[in-house]
Amino acid sequence: MVPHPLSTPLTHTEVVEAAARLLGTAVRTPLLRCDALDAATGGRVFLKPECLQRTGSFKFRGAYNRLSSLSQAERDGGVVAYSSGNHAQGVAAAARLLGLRAAIIMPSDAPSLKVERTRADGAEIIFYDRLTESREALAATLAETRGATIIPPFDDRHVAAGQGTSGLEVAEDLAAMGITADLALVCCGGGGLTAGFAIGSGLPTIAVEPQGYDDVGLSLAAGHIIPVSNPGPTRCDALQTLRMGELTFATLAAVGARGIWVTEAEAARAVAFAFRELKLVVEPGGAVALAAALAGTVDLHGKTAIVMLSGGNVDPKVFADCLAQS
CATH class of the missing domain: 3.40.50.1100 (Rossmann fold)
Known part of the structure; x- marks a missing residue:
């Protein structure tokens, strides 16, 4: 394939080619359901647990x-x-x-x-x-x-296409079950996973970021890239990106994606929920999409949604603090 400039949106073909390279090497993570999560959101939620991927994240x-x-x-x-x-x-x-x-x-x-x-x-x-x-x-x-x-961690066509294979798997699994999802909530730092997932899945996609690091949401709303200003501390170390990429912006803007943010407390509660109800270890940055669902930041009542759990590499003390504070 002839390389495209970063200002050109990612294509579905690139994601399919990435899936062929990853076949048999990356883990095909399942879609999970949880009655407690459906009850809490009023919707039908499928979780994509990339915390079960090799190295503990989608990366x-x-x-x-x-x-x-x-x-x-x-x-x-x-x-x-x-x-x-x-x-x-x-x-x-x-x-x-x-x-x-x-x-x-x-x-x-x-x-x-x-x-x-x-x-x-x-x-x-x-x-x-x-x-x-x-x-x-x-x-x-x-x-x-x-x-x-x-x-690069996200502003690279092969990297973003590789992350997009998670979305491709979701689309294939939903099709096999005869289910159509309404939207997807995806954890977002620089936008590589969110952009790739949107292209791979074909679903309306919402980027979820930590409070104070919501540059992707601000950028998409403004129509141009806006860097993070005055960043503060966050438990979501995986999402402390100060500026989204040209490729990720072009891709997410092309599909009409939008962004939202969650608080530190909401992320901590999501980590605790994943542990107690799903029996999964998820890091704060990997739990922000779940946090948005649980907090009602996005109304999922009566909807079918995909929620990404993007990583599980959490420091033991941070994990314990999340459990204690929720």
């Missing part, structure tokens, strides 16, 4: 699709990625499976669990200060020095 899909698409010359140079944890783990695992060298630039305050898991897959870790240093600039310098290929 493996995009990382493996991107790395498996590299030329031999690019593979020889290795890869460089930047991430607070889930993309780091996805790239590290994919690199290990494909026999590639990987260096990951991670914030110094990244959860220790994510750092340990990334290192366990053989990746080199380089820390930076997310408030004073540019991870993109560090990655560019490192890649130039080593002759490596940068693997």
Whole structure:
């Protein structure tokens, strides 16, 4: 396929091609139902638990699709990625499976669990200060020095297409059951998963972000990209993206997606709900879509909805705090 510029929306064909590369390697996560969730929302909700994916999040899909698409010359140079944890783990695992060298630039305050898991897959870790240093600039310098290929966390066609295979699976599973969904709620940071899911599933898609990091929602409403301003602390470390990508904006704008946000308390309650009612461990950033459903931020009464659980790599103390506060 001839590469498209990032300003051109992602295509369904790209997602289908990614699914072929991931077949037999990525986990085909199921659709789950929960009576308590239906009762709480007044709708019929199907959960897509990407917390059960390899490395504990959807990020493996995009990382493996991107790395498996590299030329031999690019593979020889290795890869460089930047991430607070889930993309780091996805790239590290994919690199290990494909026999590639990987260096990951991670914030110094990244959860220790994510750092340990990334290192366990053989990746080199380089820390930076997310408030004073540019991870993109560090990655560019490192890649130039080593002759490596940068693997962006979301603003990359192969990465977003890989994430979109989760949506493709949802569409196939719903069709097999003879069910038509009305909408999907998807956890959103830079928009790679949300954009890919929208294209792969064909469903009306709502991006769900943490309060204070709702740049995707603001950008889509304004018609142009608006970066996060004055970011504050959040438990949703996986979603602390300060600016959505050109590709993700173009794709989400093309499908008419919109964004909403949830509070820290709502995200914590969703983590606790997933543990108590679903028997699943979900990180705060991976639970924001569920939080929106439970809080009634989107009215699901009488509707059939898909809710993404995007990751389960939660620090034990954060997890305990979420359970205690809900």
